[in-house]
Amino acid sequence: MQRPGYHLSRYSTDETDTLRGTPVPPEDDTHLHRPPSAYFDSDRLTASSATLEGGSGTAETTPTEGTPPSLNKGGRRQKWTHVLKDLPKTSFSRAATPTASTPGTPLKETDEWFTKRDWERLQEKKERKRRRKKAEIYITRHVAEIIQRQEFVCKLARAMMMFGGPSHRLQAQIRATARVLEIELSCMYLPDMMLISFDDPTTGTSNIKLIRQGGAFDISKLxxxxxxxxxVIHDDTSVKDASVELDELMRKPPLYNKWQLIFFGGMCSASICSVSFSGSFLDCLIxxxxxxxxxxxxxxxARHELYSNVFEITVATLFSFVAAALASxxxxxxxxxxxxxxxxxxxxxxxxCGSLELSSHNIVSGAVRVCFSVIYSLFLGFGLxxxxxxxxxxxxxxxPGQDDVSCSLSHRSDGPWWQRTPSVEWAFLTVPLYSLWLSLRFYASCRRKELPLLVAISSLGWVCNHFTGLKxxxxxxxxxxxxxxxVGLVSNLYGRFFNGNAFVIMITGILFQLPSGVANGGLFTFVSKQDSGQSSADSYLSGFQTALQLVSVSIGLTVGLGISLVCVFPIQSRRRAAGIFSL
Structure with a gap:
């Protein structure tokens, strides 16, 4: 049974089974010829016999010139498809005249129909098209992967700046991440700002990203x-998934609400009053x-931009007035x-941070922070x-007793117990308490195993600082x-052998050693000279002495942290970047 529709006889002879699709190459170099066929005469049509199918039998008729197509049973005209399928096959040029230059169809039975060379050319053309398409797909995917890596690097830098990461290690961290992700970049860090330039060596172009982000400590998010x-750097997750998780982390609300933060701040002030500033039990309560x-x-x-410019001066003025009223x-x-x-x-x-950045040869950001801290200390002294x-x-x-940092004038030795200066034994209680509340103030999770480590390492640092100060x-x-x-030695050892974050567990211990070095002997000398009516030059000179004391304490912390880091990481690591998450 023949298929309905247009059927070219030269392709559908009973002896040949022609397949549609890619032509099969010949086995040898001989040419394939088209079977002989009738040629078209433009003046008249030479009809051939048509096979009609209808009812239970078949009838063969040979229509002549001018004879209309025969009818089926019932008087219906036979479909034209069955009549046209056996008409003579021919080839037309554009002028309705058969020519030898008409492509694709030979005019004589001795002409070539398809050769092995033509088949090879067709295959080469398809192969070139396939390779070009594959290259386009690879380039598209490769560019998309590079863009995803660049977005991850930018989001990582923003997250570290937002959550209070170590600023002096931020450039090393970004460069180490780029080496692992196989990205060419150069970066520059300024306070609350980072410039990242993504380089493309193939085209000789670069894409510069400016990231501006203020920061505050958030231990849990960090x-x-x-x-x-x-x-990401150990191939445990994809860059795309990590970017999505970073977005969710930056939009996540704080771990503690405002009332909890207010309580933590009060407990920090009460617990450090006796251990660092020689306050009595009554001083701790107030x-x-x-x-x-x-x-x-x-x-x-934080919500009022104009008031934030004078926040430190107004707070210091208010608390100094209240403390003076209480001391009277x-x-x-x-x-x-x-x-x-x-x-x-x-x-x-x-x-x-400024001293650490200067030691890391980040001259611009380090100098900015050091100068700002000096002026900031003068702000506080001026407010007090x-x-x-x-x-x-x-x-x-x-x-009386404005510069009495030991509280010997207000605390009587024969007075009640709540007015005396507490002994050193109280440090076993107040030091862990201050470490605990300070860690919670910086959003450390109380459900994580790092919180006891924070308290223990901070207490260890205070013990070493206190007994060294006695000698x-x-x-x-x-x-x-x-x-x-x-503090740095224990924290970095924990980070190296337990795959933890050394910076997270050392930050409380470092911050614990700063208040006593900042307040004692500096700010209140400035206050006493200013209040006694001395010249502004003398009083501000004492303020700069406070800044010098700040610098001396920070230099000591920088040297101690640097030596501990070298002891734990004597050989530089490509992925850790020599302890990039350490102070």
Whole structure:
């Protein structure tokens, strides 16, 4: 049975089974010829016999010239498809005249129909097309993968800046990540800003990204970002999935609400009052509401852009006035209450980051931070001086013991226990307490195993700092270096052998050693000279002495941390970048 439709007889003879598709090459070099066929006469049609199918039998008729097609049973005209299928086959040129130049169809039965060379050319053309398509797909996928890697690097840099990552290691971290991801880039870090240039050596072009992001400490999110970074460089997750998780992490709300942060701030001020500023039990009690008030004002300043410019001066002025009013009753120590109430805004960590950046040869950002910390300390000293001066002018009473950092004038040895200076044994309670509340203030999760390590390492650092200070009195840089070495050594050992984040567990221990070096002997000397009516040059000179003390403490911390880092990572690692997540 023949197929319905147009059927060319020269392709559908009974002896030949022609397949549609790619022509089969001949086995040898002989030519394939077309079977003989009738040629077309443009003046008349030469009809051939047609086979009609209908009913239960078949009837053969031979229509002549001018005879219409025959009818089927029932008087219906037969379909034209059955009539036209056996008409003579021919080839037309564009002028309706058969020519030898008409492509594709030979005019004589001795002409070539298809040769092996033509088949090879067709195959080569298809192969070139397939290779070109494959190259286009590869280029598209390759470019898409490069863009995804670049987006991950930018998001990682933004996350580290947002969550308070180590600024002096940020450039090394980005370069190490780019080497693992096989990306050519160069970067430059400035405070709250990073420039990343993605280079394309094939085209000689570059794409520069400017990332501007302010930061604040968030230990839990910083640890989560570090885990994502670790998975990517060790091929445990794809760059695309890690980018999505970084987006979710940056949009995630804080771990603790505002009321919890206010409570943590009050407990930080109360717990450090006795161990670092020689405050009595009564001084610790009054420091709690002042610490809570500091967090309230800090949260308000974060929402008010204009007030944030004068936040430090106004807070220092207010707390100095309150501390002076309390000290006038002879039950409270002015220096202990004032210093413990502003302990969370002291510029110790700022100048520490500046010293670390200078030691890492990041000259621009390091110099900016050091200069800012000096001016910042003058802001605080100026605010404290205004508060105490305002109280003395209003009450017309002198304020004794403004520079009495040991509280020997207000604390009597024969007085009640709650007014005496506590002994060193109380440090076994207050040091772990301050470490705990400070870690929670920086959003450390209380459900993670790192929280006990934070408290233990911080306590270890304070012990080394305290007993070294007893052997080297007046040399805060040496005691800070020994304490920082102990903290850095234990933290980096934990990070190397337990695949943890050394920076997360050492930050509390480093911050613990800063308040005593910042407040004692510096800020309150500035306050006493300013309040006694000395010239501004002399008072500001004492303020710069505070800055020099800040620099000395930070240099000691930098040296101790650097030595501990070299001891743990003597050989540089390609993926760790020599401890890129360490201070």
């Amino acid at each position: 640890q989560a970002a570090y885990k994502l970074y670790w998975k 420091s709690f509401p002042l610490g809570c008030l500091l967090i309230v004002i800090q949260l308000f300043a 009753t002879s039950y409270f120590c002015y220096s202990a209450v004032a210093a413990s109430s502003i302990v969370l805004i002291l510029p110790g960590y700022i100048i520490l 001086a205004i508060g105490s001066s305002a109280f003395t002018k209003i009450t017309r009473h002198d304020l 080297f009195p007046g040399q805060s840089d040496i005691s800070a270096a020994v304490g920082a070495f102990a």
